[in-house]
Amino acid sequence: MALYMRGLKRFSGLVSVLIALLAPSALAAQPATTNYQLNSYGFGSGGTANSGTSNYSLEGITGEVGGQNTSTTNFTAKPGFVETQQANVPKITLTNPSNNYDKLKFVIDQQNNPTDTKYALQVSTTSNFSSNITYVKSDLTLGASLATADYQTYTVWGGASGGNIIGLASNTTYYIRAKATQGQFTESGYGPSSSATTAGQQITFCTYSSGGSGVCGGSNAVSFPNLLANTVTNSSQNINVTFDTNANSGGNVYIYSSNGALKSTSFPGSPITSASGNLSSASQGYGAQIASVSQLTKMPPYDQGGNTVGILSTNVNTILTSSVPVAAGTATIQLQAKPSQTSPSAADYADILTLIAAASF
């Protein structure tokens, strides 16, 4: 032992010289690693009570009780002062309640620790935490290292509502466990782990006519009753839309027209042209109006009532939107048309509307 200490002193002397040369501000004469440093060789019984830096401390105790640990599958009882002063081992749950693809929700179970107890959260993609170890950083992202700032109180970690770990990979199972500390020499071991799986990027979309079976995949035909010149007429059927996505920034439903008008094959030169505006005061027109909506937001100019409609142009226009993930989004779109006095009488007025959707992940 004495030989070892002499060697250690000689080594520390060399290190001291090097550190003094390299970084005068970080003078240190004792053995150190990146994170830990032995401040005094008198540490422990009969010497210094503890060896600390601003972030780390070592505590030495004499007469520590030895003995057997008592443990079961779920619990371990350890004897001695060091063990009894530790914070209670916290529990934590990880869930994906909102079908997210890049974040998971955690909620800490304090296990009766005081309110000023701080918790560190360790994450892995392996159930036994054998690899891919990361930590929940104070900004709720994952990082490879655990810093002092990443120890947060129960309240800061979101309290009973918990928080969301962000920036996760999709379609991946994550495991999380927590440890607690309340002042020096109290850090507990990690508690039991909990796991949850991120979803993939998801989008579903359907558009169909309220006619026929009135279900997704049913009819996609919308007709008008006989149009009268200078008279606004509603379509006999409505266009239904269903849209779901778990995209963080929501998504849009778009609409565009093949003709930009109701056009007669017999009289192609006299279309009932589409334009945004009030058909009551317009000499003629054709357009769409959102009759009802759920979980989605009407986009202008399709958001008006009465006989005010939005244009059905050959350009792609946004008709429905959401800036947040959409669950069970639905909308009903009504068409209105008004022939002019001179719109030729014909039975073959037609248009093809294309409705598409995209999500912003």
Added chain:
Amino acid sequence: MKKIRTPFSRWQSVGLLYVFVLLAQVFVPFLLNHASAASLTNTMVRFDRMNTSQPTTGTVCAAASSAGAGTEASVKVTFPTGYTVSTTTSNWAVDVATTTGWPTGATAWPGIGTATAASGQDVTFPSSNIADTTVHCFNWTNTAALTTKSSATADNTGVVTTQATGPTTIDTGNYATATVASTCGSGSQGCDQINVSASVNSTFSFSLGSNAAALGTLTTGGISSATAINASVTTNSALGWQIWARDASATPGLRSTAAGHTIAYSPAAGSSASALSAGTEGFNMGVGTTTGTCNGAETYDAAFDNTAATSGKGGGLDTTLRTVVSGGGSANGCAAPLTVNAAISGTTPAANDYAATLTIVAAGIF
């Protein structure tokens, strides 16, 4: 114990180590800058058609993870499995002029151009550096570039990757889209489309501006003409309309019961329109140029045509409905001005009850 001498003394070794450590610190900044890829935000690929096996154009949008994430030189779009990606780079022409349907606040993708590589599901476009975190978009404009997959499925995922020269990945963003069936109901249209149909009923209306044409007191010194009466037609008949006139009386013309005399039509019914002469007995009706919305070309019958507005010019009527004017298309208040004219001679019996009843009718041609 035998000592082994080395070429360096202990202090030489320490000095060498010191120099090595100092030099090593020079490389620390480079090591720190070797950041791992981050995530694009607002990643979106919009396919302008979503039904199966459909060639389509589309739009790509994304925002960089940070303004200084890297120096973008290209953007790679990985399309979902099953989508047929053209490997002909010229098919991947792009456009940033059409911005309708782009996310609010989105701007043109800087430096975007026709694809420089297309292989497998990946298409790589040139890009300039993106120095902000706003959403940037571009459209691919040729349907030959991409065809949607052959089955209708949700959650078809792909990736947008921004790359620095190398290429090395700067940011990545996953996205998802869906395909819908190619036919819905009994129709043959894709399930991303709605067939709209309508009929417009036939309409026709006709009116006369007045039912009385007062000629006043006739004299041998001139030709009397009543104020023109507009015969107005409104119809959505694309083929046009027609106006007819007749005088259904037994003795057509301007007749006085009291005098037992009729001022006959001049010219006679069926003859080309001509002008009356002062001092020469005669009665006729002419039609002037139409006003209002009169689509198509009007045809003025030669027997009544007075579009030149010649005083006293008109044609004769009898009990037969004779075409006055016809329109070549729809009309909205298309007004044909009808004017009756009369002249008397020195032997025309004096009377104050000269009168005639003209019947004017019209119809649309559907």
